[in-house]
Amino acid sequence: MSDFKVSIKNITSAADRILALEKAVSTSADAVKSVKSDLALQIRSAQRISSRLTVAGNALDAHRSALRCVAEAGGKAAEIYEQNEKKIASLNGQNSINNGENNQPYGLPVDLSWISKILPLITMICSVLSSSEPEDYEIDSVVFDDEGSYGGDQGSPESELSWWWVFPSEEEKEYREILRQYEPYSTYSDKELKAVIKKLNDEGCGYVAVINTIFAAFEGREEEFEKTFGFPMYKDGDLNFNHLLVDFYAATDNKDRSGEYSKNEDRLDDEDNKLFYSYKSDKTGRGTSQYDRDDRTHLYLDEKGLDVKVSTDYPVTLENFKELSKDGYVIISFRYGNLLNEDGSVAQYINGGHAMVVTGVTADGKYIVSSWGGKYYIAPDEMVIKDNNKTSFTFSYYQYDLGEG
Numbered sequence: 001m002s003d004f005k006v007s008i009k010n011i012t013s014a015a016d017r018i019l020a021l022e023k024a025v026s027t028s029a030d031a032v033k034s035v036k037s038d039l040a041l042q043i044r045s046a047q048r049i050s051s052r053l054t055v056a057g058n059a060l061d062a063h064r065s066a067l068r069c070v071a072e073a074g075g076k077a078a079e080i081y082e083q084n085e086k087k088i089a090s091l092n093g094q095n096s097i098n099n100g101e102n103n104q105p106y107g108l109p110v111d112l113s114w115i116s117k118i119l120p121l122i123t124m125i126c127s128v129l130s131s132s133e134p135e136d137y138e139i140d141s142v143v144f145d146d147e148g149s150y151g152g153d154q155g156s157p158e159s160e161l162s163w164w165w166v167f168p169s170e171e172e173k174e175y176r177e178i179l180r181q182y183e184p185y186s187t188y189s190d191k192e193l194k195a196v197i198k199k200l201n202d203e204g205c206g207y208v209a210v211i212n213t214i215f216a217a218f219e220g221r222e223e224e225f226e227k228t229f230g231f232p233m234y235k236d237g238d239l240n241f242n243h244l245l246v247d248f249y250a251a252t253d254n255k256d257r258s259g260e261y262s263k264n265e266d267r268l269d270d271e272d273n274k275l276f277y278s279y280k281s282d283k284t285g286r287g288t289s290q291y292d293r294d295d296r297t298h299l300y301l302d303e304k305g306l307d308v309k310v311s312t313d314y315p316v317t318l319e320n321f322k323e324l325s326k327d328g329y330v331i332i333s334f335r336y337g338n339l340l341n342e343d344g345s346v347a348q349y350i351n352g353g354h355a356m357v358v359t360g361v362t363a364d365g366k367y368i369v370s371s372w373g374g375k376y377y378i379a380p381d382e383m384v385i386k387d388n389n390k391t392s393f394t395f396s397y398y399q400y401d402l403g404e405g
Contacts, residue, residue: 138360139325141216143239144370151212151357151370152241154204157197160242172197175246182250184261192280199266200249203285205371206293206331206355207253210398211244212370213329213357214301217400224402228304241373252296253285259299287353290333290396297398307401316395318361318380328399330358332369337384337391340366340377347376349384358395 144150160171168176168190176193179185185193200207218225218233225233231243254265263279266286288296294310301308316330324330335353338346359375360368367378384391 135363136360137322138368139216139329141359142219143212143216144357144359144375148238149241149373150375151359151373152208152215152239152245153373154208154245155201155372157242157246158201161194161197171242174243178243178246179250184263185250188280195281195283196250197246198283199285200246200253202283203266203287204245204249206288207245207249207296208241209331209355209357209370210293210297211241211248213331213398213400214244215239215241216329217402221402228306248296248300252299255296255299257295257299288355290331290355290394293331293355293396309399309401311397311399312394314395314397316358316397318365318367321358321361321367324397328397331396331398332356332358332367332378332393333396334369334378334393335391336386336389337378337393338382339369339371340379342375342377344377349386351386 138144157171157175160169160175162169162172172194175197176190179188179193179196185196188196215233218228222233229244229247231247232240234240235243254262256262264277266279266282266284267277290312294312297308297310314330316324316332321330333353333355334350337350339348339350339354341347354371356369356371356376358367359370362368362377365379365381367380369376369378378393380393382391
């Protein structure tokens with residue numbers, strides 16, 4: 001019987017090597033963090049690069065899981081094959097001759113039922129190798145960045161208004177200039193323009209959804225964006241959400257596709273307000289339908305020479321969303337239902353209608369959406385009935401043809 005002996009020296013040496021490796025890994029991690037920090041300071045589009053790194057890392061994790069699955073399945077297949085190869089070899093020297101009563105070639109066992117054991121493994125391997133459909137899917141876009149703003153926020157312009165109208169903020173001055181480029185705002189007073197920005201907060205979800213798709217379409221085309229819209233795509237290192245939002249809103253709100261303005265679009269229906277309604281001081285709006293957004297997107301972009309196709313009432317499902325997202329963007333019109341947090345708790349009950357860009361789907365059957373600059377979820381099979389209203393939703397599909405980038 002051989003003696004059992006543990007080499008303390010070898011163990012100590014191995015431990016030292018592991019500690020050295022740990023130190024090297026730690027140094028590398030610090031270097032990566034340092035690079036990312038430098039990028040945030042030096043590059044205007046740091047959010048886009050950070051988003052790309054995150055997506056790339058997630059993709060590598062997915063491939064790693066797939067490779068592990070294939071390796072395990074391959075190992076099991078090899079084990080079964082080896083066992084049956086031995087059976088075949090053991091029969092190779094026997095006089096098993098084709099006598100016309102069976103069609104088995106010389107040297108092979110008649111019972112080949114072992115093949116049925118390996119077929120499921122082969123099927124699983126092929127499935128892993130051929131499938132590119134992840135359990136969770138989210139579109140790859142700098143517009144929807146978990147580390148930054150997850151899309152635009154309709155309330156952001158109002159949050160930048162000053163408390164005192166005689167001392168406007170620089171942002172408010174910028175919004176005044178934008179609004180006065182369009183009718184009927186060219187003759188509005190400063191106070192009336194402030195009311196317009198507040199009305200945008202009240203009804204602007206559909207406008208935000210559209211500009212989110214525009215930014216996503218122009219990703220990587222910063223110079224082309226500025227040439228088209230007349231202002232930079234980025235401001236202070238982040239997407240110039242508020243400028244595009246106010247510009248789009250000012251150019252199209254309360255207008256049809258021909259540009260005809262309706263001063264009574266937001267007028268309330270009750271008799272008391274009909275008598276005293278003033279469209280210049282109104283701070284509440286009726287919002288937009290998917291058909292309004294179709295008209296107003298074309299009104300805004302046709303004049304700029306941009307080719308956009310908007311398909312209303314589009315048949316979007318959890319199953320076809322990934323394929324649709326390759327060539328376009330989905331906006332959901334969601335009514336009288338619950339907007340959820342990631343843990344499934346209710347973030348807000350939507351009492352009326354709310355438009356949002358759909359950014360992905362989850363393995364447990366939810367849509368991921370962008371709302372108020374945040375990330376939320378919708379369970380399409382959850383029906384809420386409240387005050388004689390019940391949950392409903394429709395989809396629009398936006399496709400942009402910007403030519404070669």
